[in-house]
Structure formats: C-alpha cells, structure tokens
Amino acid sequence: MTTQSASELDFDRYDHIRPILWTGDTLELLDQRKLPFVVEHVACTGSDEVAQAIHDLTVRGAPAIGIAAAWGAVLGARDIAADDGAAALAKLEPALQRLGAARPTAVNLAWALARMRRALAAAGSDWREVLAREAQAIADEDLAANRHMGALGAALIDAGSGVLTHCNTGSLATAGFGTALGVIRAGMAQGRIARVFAGETRPWLQGARLTVWELQQDGIDATLIADSAASHLMKSGLVQWVIVGADRICANGDTANKIGTYQLAIAARYHGVKFMVVAPSSTVDMDTADGARIEIEQRDPGELFGVGGTRTVAEGIQAWNPVFDVTPGGLIDAIVTERGVVEHPDATSMRVLFG
Ligand code: MRU
Numbered sequence: 001m002t003t004q005s006a007s008e009l010d011f012d013r014y015d016h017i018r019p020i021l022w023t024g025d026t027l028e029l030l031d032q033r034k035l036p037f038v039v040e041h042v043a044c045t046g047s048d049e050v051a052q053a054i055h056d057l058t059v060r061g062a063p064a065i066g067i068a069a070a071w072g073a074v075l076g077a078r079d080i081a082a083d084d085g086a087a088a089l090a091k092l093e094p095a096l097q098r099l100g101a102a103r104p105t106a107v108n109l110a111w112a113l114a115r116m117r118r119a120l121a122a123a124g125s126d127w128r129e130v131l132a133r134e135a136q137a138i139a140d141e142d143l144a145a146n147r148h149m150g151a152l153g154a155a156l157i158d159a160g161s162g163v164l165t166h167c168n169t170g171s172l173a174t175a176g177f178g179t180a181l182g183v184i185r186a187g188m189a190q191g192r193i194a195r196v197f198a199g200e201t202r203p204w205l206q207g208a209r210l211t212v213w214e215l216q217q218d219g220i221d222a223t224l225i226a227d228s229a230a231s232h233l234m235k236s237g238l239v240q241w242v243i244v245g246a247d248r249i250c251a252n253g254d255t256a257n258k259i260g261t262y263q264l265a266i267a268a269r270y271h272g273v274k275f276m277v278v279a280p281s282s283t284v285d286m287d288t289a290d291g292a293r294i295e296i297e298q299r300d301p302g303e304l305f306g307v308g309g310t311r312t313v314a315e316g317i318q319a320w321n322p323v324f325d326v327t328p329g330g331l332i333d334a335i336v337t338e339r340g341v342v343e344h345p346d347a348t349s350m351r352v353l354f355g
Helices: 047-056 062-079 085-100 107-121 127-154 180-189 206-217 227-236 261-271 347-354
Strands: 020-022 027-030 041-044 161-165 193-199 223-225 241-244 248-250 255-258 274-278 324-327 334-337 340-343
Touching (some): 020 127, 027 062, 041 062, 047 085, 062 085, 062 127, 085 107, 107 127, 127 274, 127 334, 127 340, 161 180, 180 206, 180 241, 180 274, 206 223, 227 261, 241 261, 255 261, 261 274, 261 324
Parallel strands (some): 241 274, 274 334
Antiparallel strands (some): 020 027, 255 324, 334 340
C-alpha cells in the first residue's frame, strides 16, 4: 500500500468538530462536560474564566488546554495598560501563573504559556497584536502537526488492521483532526484500518461520551468496549495496534497519558499487539528525564461514586482517583510526532529528534 502524504488526504471528510472558537472578542469553548447529549458553548471573557474552564474539563486534552490558555493570556491582557511587551508581561504574569496552575500533568499548558511569555517579552508597542498572533499560531500549528502525524502514523499500519484507542485524542482534544484519532482518521481514509475500538475511559468516560460520538459525527464506525475488556479483545486477534495520545513525553520516552494507558501497554506487549503514542512536539518535555518526575493529577474521588449524576457507590466509601499514569518508553513501539517517528524510544533515540 502506498503512503499518502498529509497534503493528499481529504481532511474535511473526516473532521468536522472544533472545540475552541476565538471570535476576536471572546473564547467559545465547546462544553465537554455536557457532551454528547448537550452541544453547548461556554463563552469566556477573562483569563480566570479560562483557567476555571481548564480546571473543570470544560475544555480538555493536552493540546486543547495549551491553546485555550494562550487565548486566556490574550483575554487577560485586556485589563492591562503598558507601553511595550516587557512591561505588559510583568503585569500579566499573575494571570499567566493562574492559567498554568489549572492542571499539572499536560506539559502543553506550560509550553503554550512559555511561548506566549517569549512573544510578549520581545514585543514593542504592538504587543496586543503580537500576543493574539501568537495564540493563533499555536492553534494553526497544532492542526497542521496533527494532519502530518496522521499521515506518518497511518503509514505504520498494515491494511486491514484493527485498532484500540483510549480516552479522547480527537478534534475535541486539539485544534482539530486529533493526535491518536488523527492517525485513525488518516488510516480510515487510506483504507488501512478496518476496525476501531474505543475504551470507555473510566471515570470521566472520555471514550464513551466523547470519542465514539466524535467518530460518529465524522462517519467513522467505532465499537465501544468496557476498559476491562481490553485484554480479552487483544487476545481475540481483532486489534493489531493500540493508538493513544500523550500529556507529557519525557526525555527517555516515558509517557504520561490518561489513566489506564499503562495497563493497555502491558497487555499489548503480552499479546504481541503494537503500541503507538501520537503527540505533537509541544507534548515532548526533554527537561524531564523520566516518568517518575511527572506530577500526576489527582481529581475529586467523587468522580468514582456515580455515573451521569446517579450515585452508584454506598456512602462512606473511600476512593483514589489519579487521572494519568506513566507508560515506560520500553513498552512503546513508536512515538509519532510532526517532526518524525521515534521507534522503540529511549534517551538516545529521543535525543536524535528532540535534541
Ligand atoms: O483529562 P483529559 O481528558 O484532559 O486527558 C486527556 C488525555 O489523557 C489525552 O489522551 C491526551 O491529552 C492527549 S489529547 C490529544
């Protein structure tokens, strides 16, 4: 089968959803807490509203929260008077800190804010325009990276393959097209992928509420499984690749992603199923040597006590709710980024692409 380049793929056919809309005045976020039954946007007019929306998962997914934070910085700048970028940065810094503290694990958030700080520090009297241009560039580059990664990742997949994905890594989690779901979109468009399975992704149900809905909007058939059905599915021979996104990829290839990813990687290795991580270079954190140094976000244990607002657990029960885990680089067959593919990642192979 020939490899289609990113420019040859019919992107629009399989990609209709956009989670973040900048109107020039407000930031409209597709409210992911309410999907799939309510499709509603939340309008943010200030940086603290954006920080709250990131914390509450109104907007979620590593690249999407970076993009939202960048627009949050633009909104925060509205309250500031300054003659040049350096003076504006000093005044904006508290708002940037609050945006950066909204969620700890996805490095894209810190990366986007660092980029906004650099742009602002170098700007002159036109610093407001510079800031808005930088936020738009972060969004545009993410979409382009996703499309390119789609082509690179799909090229690794043999025709007729089945794939299993986890969480939501699609247009909803990015500027568009998605990371792991971008590879699945490209693989479907090229006829390489014959079957798509998505895990529910307890407790927040990103797979059940978001991924299968997003794929349905784009006419891609996907089969939902309980997270606990994954090993059984792999044993059946119906999937050849597990394809996931990432929230932070360390210098040695260790990868933080949605809780449950690590056990999928272990099961995949046991069953001879390949394991692919798809993420833009904004998710790569060469300053963090290995996964032991990543802060894992803990969320409200209450997320485990019910489904859809109905309590399913007896009162007085304790719960532990880490929402990310770390997959060792040694369990990953390929990390696909827009800069290229790192096969069998380790500190040496990561350095080749990311210095
Ligand atoms: O808690 P979430 O929903 O923000 O977690 C999202 C994930 O773990 C995704 O897999 C990751 O951010 C990659 S999204 C392209």
